[in-house]
Amino acid sequence: MLAVKNLTKIFGSEPGRALELLSKGQSKKKIYEDTKHTVGVNRVSFEIEEGEIFVIMGLSGSGKSTLIRLLNRLIEPTDGEIWCGGRNVVKLTPQQLREFRRNKMAMVFQKFALFPHKTLVENVEFGLRVKGVPSERRHAKAMESLELVGLKGWESSYPDQLSGGMQQRVGIARALANEPDILLMDEAFSALDPLIRKDMQDELLDLQQKMKKTIIFITHDLDEALRIGDKIALLRDGSIVQIGTPEEILINPANRYVARFVEDVDLSKVLTAAHVMRRPEMISPDRGPRVALELMRASGISNLYVVDKSRKLIGAITAEDASNAVLDGRSLLDIVIRDVPVVRPDMLLKELFKIVGRTPIPVAVTDDNGKLLGIIVRGAVLAALAGSADHINVEGDR
Numbered sequence: 001m002l003a004v005k006n007l008t009k010i011f012g013s014e015p016g017r018a019l020e021l022l023s024k025g026q027s028k029k030k031i032y033e034d035t036k037h038t039v040g041v042n043r044v045s046f047e048i049e050e051g052e053i054f055v056i057m058g059l060s061g062s063g064k065s066t067l068i069r070l071l072n073r074l075i076e077p078t079d080g081e082i083w084c085g086g087r088n089v090v091k092l093t094p095q096q097l098r099e100f101r102r103n104k105m106a107m108v109f110q111k112f113a114l115f116p117h118k119t120l121v122e123n124v125e126f127g128l129r130v131k132g133v134p135s136e137r138r139h140a141k142a143m144e145s146l147e148l149v150g151l152k153g154w155e156s157s158y159p160d161q162l163s164g165g166m167q168q169r170v171g172i173a174r175a176l177a178n179e180p181d182i183l184l185m186d187e188a189f190s191a192l193d194p195l196i197r198k199d200m201q202d203e204l205l206d207l208q209q210k211m212k213k214t215i216i217f218i219t220h221d222l223d224e225a226l227r228i229g230d231k232i233a234l235l236r237d238g239s240i241v242q243i244g245t246p247e248e249i250l251i252n253p254a255n256r257y258v259a260r261f262v263e264d265v266d267l268s269k270v271l272t273a274a275h276v277m278r279r280p281e282m283i284s285p286d287r288g289p290r291v292a293l294e295l296m297r298a299s300g301i302s303n304l305y306v307v308d309k310s311r312k313l314i315g316a317i318t319a320e321d322a323s324n325a326v327l328d329g330r331s332l333l334d335i336v337i338r339d340v341p342v343v344r345p346d347m348l349l350k351e352l353f354k355i356v357g358r359t360p361i362p363v364a365v366t367d368d369n370g371k372l373l374g375i376i377v378r379g380a381v382l383a384a385l386a387g388s389a390d391h392i393n394v395e396g397d398r
Contacts, residue, residue, distance in 0.1 A: 001048050001049060001050040001051075001052070001084070001181065001182065001214045002047070002048040002071070002082070002083070002084050002182060002214070002216075003046075003047045003048075003081075003082075003083040003084075004044060004045055004046050004047070004071070004080070004081070004082055004083075005045050005080055005081040005082075005083070006043045006044070006045055006079065006080040006081070007041055007043070007044045007045070007067070007070055007077055007079075007080035007081070007082065008022070008039075008041055008042060008043050008044070008077065008078045008079040008080050009039075009040040009041040009063075009066055009067075009070055009075060009077055009078050009238075010022070010037050010038065010039055010040065010078045011037065011038040011040055012035065012036060012037030012038065014035070014037065015037060015078045017035055017037070018031050018035045018037035018039065019078055019079055021034065021035065022039060022042065022043070028042065028237050028238060039237075039238050040063050040066040040238055041063045041066050041067050041070060041077075041238045042063075042237070042238040042239040043079075043080070043239070044067060044080070044235075044238075044239065044240050045240075046233055046240065046243055048214060048216065048231075049214075050214055051212045051213070051214060052214055052215075052230045052231060053204075053208060053215045053217060053228055053229055053230045053231075054214075054215070054216050054217070054229070054230065054231050054232075054233070055217045055218075055219060055224075055225040055228065055229035055231070055232045055233070056068065056216065056217070056218050056219075056232075056233045056235060057218070057219050057220060057221070057222065057225045057232060057233070057234060057235070058220065058234060058235035058236060059220060059236075060220065061237075062235040062236055062237065062238070063235050063237070063238035063239075064218050064220075064235050065186055065187070065218060066238075067218075067235070068184055068186050068216060068218050069186075070082070071089070071105070071184065071216065072089070072100070072101055072105045072107065072184065073089060073090070073092075073097055077090055084100075084104060084105075084181075084182070085104065085181070087100075102127070102130070102131050102178065103178070103180070103181075104180060104181050104182060105180050105181070105182045105183075105184055106127070106174075106175035106176070106178050106180035106182075106183055106184065107175065107183075107184040107185075107186065108168075108171045108172055108175050108183065108184070108185045108186070108188045109171065109186060109188070113171065114159040114167060114170055114171065115159075116158065116159050116160060117158075118158075119155065119156050119157065119158060120146060120151060120154055120155050120156070120157055120158075120159070120162075120170050120173075121139065121142045121143060121146065121155035121156070123159070123170055123174055124142035124145055124146060124170065124173045124174045124177050125138045125139060125141075125142040125177070126174065127174060127175075127177060127178045128141060128142065128177055128178065131178070138177075141177050142155075142173070142177050143155060144177075145173040145174070145176045145177040146170075146173050148173065148176065148207065148210070148211075149169040149170075149172055149173045149176075149203065149207070150169065150203070151166065151169055151170065151173065154166070163196070164192050164193070164196060165192055165196035165197075165199060165200055168188060168189065168192065168200060169200075169203065171188070172188075172204075172207070176207075176211070176213075180213075181213075181214060182213070182214045182215075182216065183213050183214070183215045183216070184216050185215060185216065185217045185218065186218045187218050187219060187220070188200075188217070188218075189201065189219075189224070190219065190220070190221070197224070201224060201227055201228055204228060205228060217229070222261065222262065222265065223265070225246070226246040226250070226265065226269075226270050229245075229246055230245065231243060231244065231245060232244065232245070232246060232249055234249065234258060234261065236257060241254060241255065241257060241258055242254035242255075242258050246270055247270065247271065247272075247275060249262060250262050250265060250267060250270055250271070251271075251275070266350075267349065268348065268349040268350035268353075269348060269349075269350055270348070271348070271349050272345060272346050272347060272348055272349065273343050273344065273345050273346070273347045273349075273352060273363075273365050273374075273376060274345035274346065274365070274373075274374075275349075276349065276376055276381055277345070277365045277373065277374030277375060277376050278374055278375060278376075278377065279374060279375075280305045280362075280364070280372055280374055280375040281295060281296075281299050281301055281303075281304050281305065282304065282305050282306070282307045282311070282372065283295060283304045283305070283306055283307075283317075283332070284306070284307065284308070284309070285306050285308070285314060285331075285332050285333050285336070286332075287332060288331065288332065289317075289322040289323075289325035289326045289330070289331070289332060289335070290326055292304050292317055292322045292332060293319065293322045293323065293326070296319050296322070302318060302319045302320075303316055303317070303318055303319070303361050303362060304316065304317050304322075305340075305364060305372055305375065306332060306333075306336050307372050310371065311371050311372055312369065312370045312371055312372070313340065313342065313364055313366055313370055313371070313372045314336060314338070315336035315337050315338040315339075315340050316336070316337045316340045316361055316364070317332060317335055317336055317337065318337070318361065321335040321337075322335065337361070340361070340364050341355050341358075341359045341361075341363045341364065342363070342364045342365075342366050343355065343363055343364075343365055343366075343376070344365070344366070344367075344368075345365050345367070345373055345374075349381060352376065352381060353381075356376060356378055356381055357378075362375040362376055362377045363375065363376040
């Protein structure tokens with residue numbers, strides 16, 4: 001959907017000179033000392049897939065707000081390329097750029113930017129009015145967008161009659177009414193109090209399920225980035241230090257700076273069953289208990305999982321039950337424990353604690369069709385919470 005190549009912004013009267021020093025490897029600090037020019041964004045490159053929530057985050061002064069404004073040329077780039085829909089946005093004429101902003105990208109601001117003298121529906125209609133959309137059509141579209149963000153029935157109200165969270169919903173509705181391919185959100189929730197902010201994050205994720213928009217979201221809040229981002233780009237001094245999924249950044253930080261940035265994160269709220277599951281030892285129900293005991297002895301385990309030919313989970317057996325079955329002449333199906341604890345691969349670790357703690361056998365991980373994907377042992381959960389990527393799949397208790 002969007003490809004950015006070596007995008008650079010240098011603030012100052014002679015950016016060309018500073019750009020040359022930058023290409024020679026000079027640091028941001030050194031360039032400022034020598035030229036009094038500030039490197040806002042330093043040769044940034046990334047790609048964003050269609051329907052992805054791409055979060056750009058960093059501390060104050062890292063260049064994240066400058067970067068998002070470069071994407072729609074609210075700030076003119078000093079160098080680099082921005083490819084969208086087969087066109088280099090940097091090369092667009094003023095007229096082409098206006099059309100691009102109207103049809104391809106819409107922006108949601110931190111301060112809501114609502115017109116206080118207009119009703120909610122008039123605020124949402126504004127962009128469509130600028131585009132010349134007929135009155136009846138734009139009103140219908142505005143009403144549809146307000147309903148989408150949960151504000152049906154409030155269309156005749158004014159912004160000062162709404163809470164901060166509701167005002168931000170209006171800003172999102174206004175952006176969505178223009179049906180953009182890409183939604184830019186610059187610190188959109190940072191002016192809200194924590195409870196409303198979390199609600200708005202939930203609203204955004206719900207909307208994304210319905211709309212499948214490509215969203216570029218700016219934040220300085222790591223928890224927010226981890227919660228909503230499909231991919232995260234972490235900025236420092238105008239440069240990207242790492243791009244990855246939330247899990248990749250937490251488990252495999254690119255350097256010490258990233259590691260320190262994420263060191264206080266509660267991994268149980270981010271890592272899932274898929275991250276800690278290990279390969280299960282399986283057996284088909286037509287095998288006998290003697291075969292099961294031999295498999296357990298060879299693998300050094302005390303449980304086996306019984307699956308059918310399509311690997312659909314039937315249940316589990318224990319070494320003790322298999323030994324008794326040999327003596328009693330019973331089959332595997334006679335001793336299968338069918339009430340096996342089962343979770344989905346996307347279940348968060350914090351939701352797994354009670355399940356793992358209560359069961360005497362490892363927890364089974366299955367897909368929506370009941371196919372056995374893996375098992376979870378206590379040791380793997382503990383290792384994951386310790387934050388050690390090298391030991392996430394440890395050999396734990398069986």
